Amino acid sequence: MFNLERCKTGIGELDSLLNGGIPRGNSVLISGSCGTGKTTLSLEFLIHGAENGEKGLYISATEISSKVIKNMIPFQFFKEEYFDSGYIKIMDIPNIYSKLSLHKLEFEQEDIDKLINYIGNIVKNGDFKRIAIDSLTSICYRLRTEEKIRDFIIKFEEIVNKIGATALMVSELLPNAKGYSQYGVEEAVADGIILLGNLKRRGDLLRTLQIIKMRGTSHSRAEYVMDITPLGIMLSPLLKGWAVNQ
């Protein structure tokens, strides 16, 4: 069980906490409220993959592709050629909806199938080994019911697993939200959950990271402080001196 092939995120400390990386084929929820670093983590995962010859697909619902790329320029690992050459492909969700004539506010089963098939074909034909959906929550808005959300995620996970890719699915949380996803279904179905948070301590707002679950590997369950540096995401153990009563 623990000898599964790993997909290294390229974030050194995170790979150590995951005992070598995300088990290949897993679809992992990246949960957190605004400003916790979900998009940065997803893009860093794709760029480090490209460095190692793995093609990446970024499905964006929150920002237009030009803005996504622009925000990554300050990072030392950023290489525009990955995006220019299509080695990392960015697709805007509104464009996908428009292409598939999905204009309804609530998708029917056939719309879900259409969307899944479309994404599946892109992934297979493009030979993408790393996928990031940013965000899954925005797709879930159109699915509405737990059954449809479950169905969408399970079908997506099947595609990912079948082709030996690894996926990150961004889950947007409200500050102080309980649980790890907006609808509750996402966290039950996902293979893994990495929770990003904001910890307020004596007026300081610290970014935190904690692995809640990860199928197919032993992993850390401790909370870490996360910082976004020009070299990308870095982690330090959370000092507990002030938090003993929390």
Add this chain to the structure above:
Amino acid sequence: MIQTSEIQKVFQENDVVLIKSSINVYTKSILELVNFGLENNKVIFYISATVPSSVFKTIFESTGLPHENIYFIDCTTYSFDITQDPNIIVVESPTMLETIIIKIMYLNKISRQNLPDKSPLIIVDSANSLAIHNDLGILSEFFHVLITMVRPTGSKLAILSILEQLTDELSHTLELISDTVLTE
């Protein structure tokens, strides 16, 4: 005043040195420490929690110390970013101890890339200042994590303290985590 030769001797046998310096010669002790680092092919990570990094840069410049290989982690200014100086990294508050740890990790990676022949000398200035802002429990935890992190990298750590302002409790904690103590 602590001499460069004394510092050299203790760092030959130890990785973590607590330096207790009198307030009268504190700046001179720092200059000796920095001089030791530069003479021994080290890159210096200077955590300034007492005096802003800009002040030390000026002092180093006026004394003729080459400062290209001195990187500051400045947590005195309560500002997010005050400078475009590539040798200064600002940490918003001395209470953000984990962020200080990450900045050291970051500088370590950068220096391994750019200055592979130089090993880091990390200077914490000072334990007294950090103790003003942090509870002793979290401060000793900070030093424990820092020491665990720096030992395998071959880095040296100098913890500066002002002798006259050291409480017994803080002094005892610092002695416990250090390999040796150098007193002025």
